[in-house]
Amino acid sequence: xxxxxxxxxxAAVERDTGLPKDTLRMWERRYxxxxxxxxxxxxxxxxxxxxxxxxxxxxxxxxxxxxxKLIMASADExxxxxxxxxxxxxxxxxxxxxxxxxxxxxxxxxxxxxRRALQQVLLKQGLQExxxxxxxxxxxxxxxxxLRGEIDVAEEHLYTEQVQNILRNAISAQGGGSRPRVLLTTxxxxxxxxxxxxxxxxxxxxGATCVSLGTQMxxxxxxxxxxxxxFDIVALSFSAAFPARQAIDGLTALRQTLPANISLWAGGxxxxxxxxxIAGVSIITDIADATGAxxxxxxxxxx
Amino acid sequence: xxxxxxxxxxAAVERDTGLPKDTLRMWERRYxxxxxxxxxxxxxxxxxxxxxxxxxxxxxxxxxxxxxKLIMASADExxxxxxxxxxxxxxxxxxxxxxxxxxxxxxxxxxxxxRRALQQVLLKQGLQExxxxxxxxxxxxxxxxxLRGEIDVAEEHLYTEQVQNILRNAISAQGGGSRPRVLLTTxxxxxxxxxxxxxxxxxxxxGATCVSLGTQMxxxxxxxxxxxxxFDIVALSFSAAFPARQAIDGLTALRQTLPANISLWAGGxxxxxxxxxIAGVSIITDIADATGAxxxxxxxxxx
DNA sequence: GAATCAATTTGTCCAGGACAAAAGGTGGCG
DNA sequence: CGCCACCTTTTGTCCTGGACAAATTGATTC
Numbered sequence: 001x002x003x004x005x006x007x008x009x010x011a012a013v014e015r016d017t018g019l020p021k022d023t024l025r026m027w028e029r030r031y032x033x034x035x036x037x038x039x040x041x042x043x044x045x046x047x048x049x050x051x052x053x054x055x056x057x058x059x060x061x062x063x064x065x066x067x068x069k070l071i072m073a074s075a076d077e078x079x080x081x082x083x084x085x086x087x088x089x090x091x092x093x094x095x096x097x098x099x100x101x102x103x104x105x106x107x108x109x110x111x112x113x114x115r116r117a118l119q120q121v122l123l124k125q126g127l128q129e130x131x132x133x134x135x136x137x138x139x140x141x142x143x144x145x146x147l148r149g150e151i152d153v154a155e156e157h158l159y160t161e162q163v164q165n166i167l168r169n170a171i172s173a174q175g176g177g178s179r180p181r182v183l184l185t186t187x188x189x190x191x192x193x194x195x196x197x198x199x200x201x202x203x204x205x206x207g208a209t210c211v212s213l214g215t216q217m218x219x220x221x222x223x224x225x226x227x228x229x230x231f232d233i234v235a236l237s238f239s240a241a242f243p244a245r246q247a248i249d250g251l252t253a254l255r256q257t258l259p260a261n262i263s264l265w266a267g268g269x270x271x272x273x274x275x276x277x278i279a280g281v282s283i284i285t286d287i288a289d290a291t292g293a294x295x296x297x298x299x300x301x302x303x
Numbered sequence: 304x305x306x307x308x309x310x311x312x313x314a315a316v317e318r319d320t321g322l323p324k325d326t327l328r329m330w331e332r333r334y335x336x337x338x339x340x341x342x343x344x345x346x347x348x349x350x351x352x353x354x355x356x357x358x359x360x361x362x363x364x365x366x367x368x369x370x371x372k373l374i375m376a377s378a379d380e381x382x383x384x385x386x387x388x389x390x391x392x393x394x395x396x397x398x399x400x401x402x403x404x405x406x407x408x409x410x411x412x413x414x415x416x417x418r419r420a421l422q423q424v425l426l427k428q429g430l431q432e433x434x435x436x437x438x439x440x441x442x443x444x445x446x447x448x449x450l451r452g453e454i455d456v457a458e459e460h461l462y463t464e465q466v467q468n469i470l471r472n473a474i475s476a477q478g479g480g481s482r483p484r485v486l487l488t489t490x491x492x493x494x495x496x497x498x499x500x501x502x503x504x505x506x507x508x509x510g511a512t513c514v515s516l517g518t519q520m521x522x523x524x525x526x527x528x529x530x531x532x533x534f535d536i537v538a539l540s541f542s543a544a545f546p547a548r549q550a551i552d553g554l555t556a557l558r559q560t561l562p563a564n565i566s567l568w569a570g571g572x573x574x575x576x577x578x579x580x581i582a583g584v585s586i587i588t589d590i591a592d593a594t595g596a597x598x599x600x601x602x603x604x605x606x
Numbered sequence: 607g608a609a610t611c612a613a614t615t616t617g618t619c620c621a622g623g624a625c626a627a628a629a630g631g632t633g634g635c636g
Numbered sequence: 637c638g639c640c641a642c643c644t645t646t647t648g649t650c651c652t653g654g655a656c657a658a659a660t661t662g663a664t665t666c
Binding site (some may be wrong): 313314324328344345346347369572 | 649650651652653660661
Binding site (some may be wrong): 015108111152153154157158160161168169171172185188211212213214216217218220221222224225228229284 | 306318338412414455456457460461463467468471476477488491514515516517520521524525527528531532598
């Protein structure tokens with residue numbers, strides 16, 4: 001494939017950025033950006049740099065900013081805004097160096113060694129600490145490396161696969177089996193599975209019974225499954241890329257249909273910044289707080 | 304959520320059926336179907352039965368049929384056509400009854416017991432037979448139960464999760480480590496991961512070295528990753544829901560960019576019916592043939 | 607049977623208008 | 637000072653109807 005193909009059709013841009021065709025045309029009409037070239041058939045051809053800027057715009061808008069304020073800014077300014085919003089380095093230097101060396105293996109495509117190294121760290125730290133002080137910071141580092149273009153799709157997927165294998169393995173090995181019963185899933189449009197597995201790992205370690213439905217579960221089906229399965233808690237995960245508004249809307253709607261005796265928990269980077277505060281929904285901003293929330297639930301519900 | 308909400312906006316229908324808004328409007332203009340009602344603001348409202356028929360149409364078209372021939376048919380006729388195309392029961396009665404009892408557990412939402420039962424069958428059969436004579440027929444049965452509406456989203460996801468855990472676990476336990484080196488993934492728009500894991504399980508059992516990149520890998524990145532990682536084989540998986548044409552196009556394009564010394568394998572239900580025959584691409588119609596293909600490769604390439 | 611060419615089918619794009627829903631701002635009131 | 641009701645602006649999605657290229661089919665010839 002032509003990696004350096006320099007222009008994209010409107011359909012390609014829609015796939016690539018997640019901005020609907022209608023919106024792309026409307027922005028062009030209203031704001032004068034983007035301003036694609038035209039091919040012989042008068043169809044839009046977006047240059048790569050405009051697509052890059054559109055990607056940045058989309059992410060900022062998903063975080064709650066408004067197009068009108070952003071669209072005049074340069075790509076550099078947008079990138080700076082995005083960095084301000086997102087990643088505030090890793091505090092602990094030990095964790096940072098541990099993660100860096102793992103990421104180095106990833107960059108070299110050493111899948112086997114990466115796997116072995118992860119396994120080793122897991123054994124040393126134990127599951128909960130592995131999740132909170134290795135996987136969580138790694139996700140963050142990889143996220144920002146991805147934004148900077150230092151990591152490509154294949155590497156990111158490879159990472160996800162390896163971590164997924166390790167976590168699923170570790171979760172299976174844990175017992176679980178007592179209360180509460182937790183149903184884990186994500187809303188439609190959320191494809192990222194690692195947050196879910198991290199939450200499951202934390203909770204299973206504390207003896208909770210977890211059932212994961214994977215990603216992309218329609219609201220109505222979450223509700224039905226939670227009631228049918230006799231669950232105490234429904235836990236949803238939202239990655240950094242998930243539009244905050246969509247998350248809030250979904251949680252609000254689900255809280256309304258879900259019976260009051262089933263708790264609703266939500267976690268993930270999408271909600272970490274602007275902690276929304278929705279009546280009857282527990283927002284867990286840091287994965288390490290999951291154990292605390294569980295303890296709290298047990299104190300309340302098992303006298 | 305209102306499960307029995309009887310009408311859908313055009314955006315909802317697009318999400319639900321995968322048919323673009325433009326196409327929905329064009330069909331209405333050209334063929335007179337669908338013929339949605341309008342709300343107070345003159346926006347289309349599609350009744351549920353029309354959406355059901357659209358779903359059937361989409362699947363048949365993805366199999367290579369033409370809209371003009373199908374669109375006049377009733378939903379019943381379409382359903383019959385689809386059944387003719389797809390599922391031809393399970394031959395082996397032992398396998399069928401084994402699968403039925405597992406599916407029964409699924410229907411009852413007994414996640415734990417399902418897991419234990421699967422684990423037990425795996426231990427009894429061994430990984431390869433487990434994949435070929437338990438998982439493969441189960442997928443098929445669940446697929447048709449899903450078409451008949453006997454299984455809902457949550458149950459289908461629960462099944463996928465449980466099988467995924469079992470397979471990932473089993474794959475990790477196998478050694479692998481010798482040639483060939485196989486890169487496994489799916490094309491964009493293909494979300495189903497079980498086919499990939501089944502293939503990985505078969506190949507790892509034979510001692511091949513497998514690296515999975517999970518689902519949804521853009522063509523250009525598959526090419527780049529295969530070359531960078533020194534792989535001998537790229538293996539792609541296509542579920543029954545994947546449009547055959549899109550699969551063929553993708554395979555053709557990938558074959559062109561991929562160096563000749565890297566083999567390209569493709570498998571899955573999407574290709575099982577109309578075995579396409581693409582120069583330089585091995586189509587593996589039955590998961591059990593994976594071992595044979597591997598042997599063949601070894602005979603050719605390690606003298 | 608294979609290959610070439612014309613006719614038909616089909617999906618995607620375009621322009622520009624309309625409008626509802628969301629967000630932001632303002633002022634009064636407790 | 638916080639909160640609520642109301643108004644203005646912003647923003648995205650939908651609409652119509654026209655156009656055309658790409659894919660597919662069918663006819664004709666070799």
